Structure formats: C-alpha cells, structure tokens
Amino acid sequence: xxxxxxxxxxxxxxxxxxxDAVALVQEIVAEVGRVTETExxxxxxxxxxxxxxxxLEGSTVKLGAQNMHPEASGAYTGEISAGMLRSIxxxxxxxxxxxxxxxxxxxxxxxxxxxxxALKNQLKPILCVGExxxxxxxxxxxxxxxxxxxxxxxxxxxxxxxxxxxxxxxVWAIGTGKVATTAxxxxxxxxIRSLLIKLFGDAVAxxxxxxxxxxxxxxxxxxLLAQKxxxxxxxxxxxxxxxxxxxxxxxxxxxx
Ligand code: PEP
Numbered sequence: 001x002x003x004x005x006x007x008x009x010x011x012x013x014x015x016x017x018x019x020d021a022v023a024l025v026q027e028i029v030a031e032v033g034r035v036t037e038t039e040x041x042x043x044x045x046x047x048x049x050x051x052x053x054x055x056l057e058g059s060t061v062k063l064g065a066q067n068m069h070p071e072a073s074g075a076y077t078g079e080i081s082a083g084m085l086r087s088i089x090x091x092x093x094x095x096x097x098x099x100x101x102x103x104x105x106x107x108x109x110x111x112x113x114x115x116x117x118a119l120k121n122q123l124k125p126i127l128c129v130g131e132x133x134x135x136x137x138x139x140x141x142x143x144x145x146x147x148x149x150x151x152x153x154x155x156x157x158x159x160x161x162x163x164x165x166x167x168x169x170x171v172w173a174i175g176t177g178k179v180a181t182t183a184x185x186x187x188x189x190x191x192i193r194s195l196l197i198k199l200f201g202d203a204v205a206x207x208x209x210x211x212x213x214x215x216x217x218x219x220x221x222x223x224l225l226a227q228k229x230x231x232x233x234x235x236x237x238x239x240x241x242x243x244x245x246x247x248x249x250x251x252x253x254x255x256x
Pocket of ligand 1: 169175213215236
C-alpha cells in the first residue's frame with residue numbers, strides 16, 4: 001500500500017475515429033466513471049480530444065493528449081499548443097513517448113522544453129523514458145534512463161515536480177507482448193525514485209508517480225502494480241478495448 005494514488009493512463013495512439021472514440025469512452029465511463037481510488041486518464045488522438053472530453057464531463061476520468069508543441073502559437077504546421085489543450089479541458093499530456101523519439105527524432109532537450117511549457121500551463125506531463133533492447137543488452141539501461149530523466153526534467157522546480165508523472169517504458173516491451181519482469185521493472189522504478197530524490201528531495205520524490213508501460217495487460221498487472229515503486233500503468237494496446245482497460249483499472253484499485 002503506497003501513499004501515492006495509482007494512475008492508469010490509456011494511450012490510444014493513432015487509433016479510433018471520433019465516432020469510435022466516443023463509443024469507447026462511453027463504455028469506460030459507464031464502468032469506471034465514478035472510481036476515485038485510482039486516477040484514470042484517457043489519451044485519444046487530437047481529432048477525438050474534444051468529443052471524448054465532452055463525454056467525460058461529470059465523471060472522474062480525465063483527458064490527456066499524446067503530444068504538444070512547446071510554442072504557444074505560430075507557424076508550426078501540424079502542431080498543437082498547451083493553450084489549445086487547456087481550452088478543451090485536457091489535464092495531462094504524454095511527452096517523449098519512444099515512438100515520438102524514434103520516428104520524429106525528438107531529443108531530450110526538445111522534450112524538456114515541452115515539459116516546462118506543459119507545467120507552466122497547468123498540464124501534467126506524463127514523461128516517458130526507457131531503454132532499447134540494444135541498450136539493455138549492453139548493460140546501459142540505468143545510464144540511459146538517468147540521462148533521459150535528468151535532461152527532460154532540467155529546470156523543473158520542486159513546487160511543480162509533484163505534477164510530473166514519469167512512465168518507465170522499456171522500448172523493447174512496447175507493443176511486443178514482451179513484458180519486463182517485475183524485478184526488472186521495480187529495479188528501474190526504484191532507480192528513477194533515487195534520481196528524483198537527488199533532484200527534488202525525498203518528500204517531493206515520494207509524491208511523484210512512476211508508471212510502468214510495455215505490454216501491460218490484466219494478467220500481468222497485479223504483480224507489477226504490487227511493486228513498491230510502480231504507481232500505475234501507461235497502457236497502449238490494452239487501452240483500446242473496454243474490458244481490458246476496465247480490468248486494468250480494477251487491478252490498480254485492488255493494488256491500492
Ligand atoms: C505505450 O505505447 O505507451 C505502450 C505501453 O503500449 P503497449 O501497452 O501496447 O505495449
């Protein structure tokens with residue numbers, strides 16, 4: 001039992017038309033829309049944010065985006081700003097997902113700019129970090145994660161740090177069906193906690209949620225969520241279907 005409230009966030013990635021997204025969120029709200037013991041966030045694609053947000057009204061489920069640009073406005077074709085997200089009542093934003101780092105060449109420095117702007121705009125960043133398979137196999141997991149955490153959180157004040165959520169997502173486990181063992185996951189989570197203690201002090205670090213992401217499913221969630229430093233999950237594939245997402249929320253509630 002941890003003092004940190006568990007958080008289950010669904011990353012819908014580039015899936016669901018607006019109509020499909022509304023259908024999914026209505027089912028989610030019907031099943032877990034009054035849950036208060038665990039925080040729930042759904043992150044639909046940009047086109048479905050507003051209509052999903054409307055369906056979340058009056059429920060405890062929160063709205064998150066999958067990305068944003070650090071500038072407030074201007075000539076950034078295809079991008080969305082923090083202010084735009086706030087205007088439709090988004091509360092969270094996923095930043096630095098490995099798919100953004102890999103396919104769109106996002107650097108830690110760019111992600112850091114976004115983290116700072118998100119916090120300035122009262123958006124809670126869900127900051128993703130994690131090593132590739134080659135990095136794990138060469139024994140550099142902790143070094144890679146340390147570099148990402150420190151660089152992406154550069155300049156974050158102690159006061160705002162508790163609004164940050166970290167998602168440890170080993171890249172080799174995302175969408176592959178390969179899950180980190182609970183020992184592998186807890187080792188990295190505890191390491192991230194130790195980095196947060198160095199950056200922000202113990203009291204603040206103990207309040208920051210560290211989620212696990214990478215093929216988390218109802219079957220493997222209870223063991224992962226029972227680990228001391230695993231405070232929830234960032235869920236891809238299993239968030240696209242009501243039953244599995246609801247079962248993950250229930251697993252988080254049971255884990256306390
Ligand atoms: C993700 O993309 O953040 C993720 C964890 O995906 P999956 O659950 O499908 O591995």
